[in-house]
Amino acid sequence: MKKTIIFLLIICVNIVYSQSKIYAFIGKKISVERVKPDDHFYLKYRNVYKVEQVFDNEIKTDTIIFNSYTHMNQIGYSVYDYAIIYLMKNNSGNFIQKRTYYTPIILNKDGKWYGFDRSDETIQDYESITAKNLHISKNLKTAKVVYPELKKRKYLIKAFYPSLFFNYVNKNSIEIKNLKTAENLYKEKVKEIFSKKN
Structure with a gap:
């Protein structure tokens, strides 16, 4: 019985997370600034990026504004001029970055983007x-x-x-x-x- 309950819990967790969609784009940094947080648990940053390439058709604008939330004052993506930024949507349907996932992009060669x-x-x-x-x-x-x-x-x-x-x-x-x-x-x-x- 215990194994069945654990199995069902794992299935439920997988269903919930599989419904979380990730929206990603290659962006050129315009600005990253710390703003007043919604609570005392997270630091909040307001980001403005020019969209260079999308990996998802839901990002339709050439400039995107989103908030990032982090526990630490370490927003490593802001160091790079270009990065792949990974977003989710909140309950209001706005793009947010709950954990600061990013990939540095360094080079555009022959119309292709490269990073590490x-x-x-x-x-x-x-x-x-x-x-x-x-x-x-x-x-x-x-x-x-x-x-x-x-x-x-x-x-x-x-x-x-x-x-x-x-x-x-x-x-x-x-x-x-x-x-x-x-x-x-x-x-x-x-x-x-x-x-x-x-």
């Missing part, structure tokens, strides 16, 4: 990119605000531009080594998000 997942530990399924330098001083300035404890540039570069995917050039520049297509990154992240829910 900082949690990846190998470059399997990544493409070797012909050397291309990125000027990242503006991004590192944002990173310093997001992670004030990482005072030195080399620590910020290591945190946001891992050596598996980039080569250090100088204190303001890095060179791309390996990136993955946005479509593959999107599929993997959605799978990861749903596996964490179950």
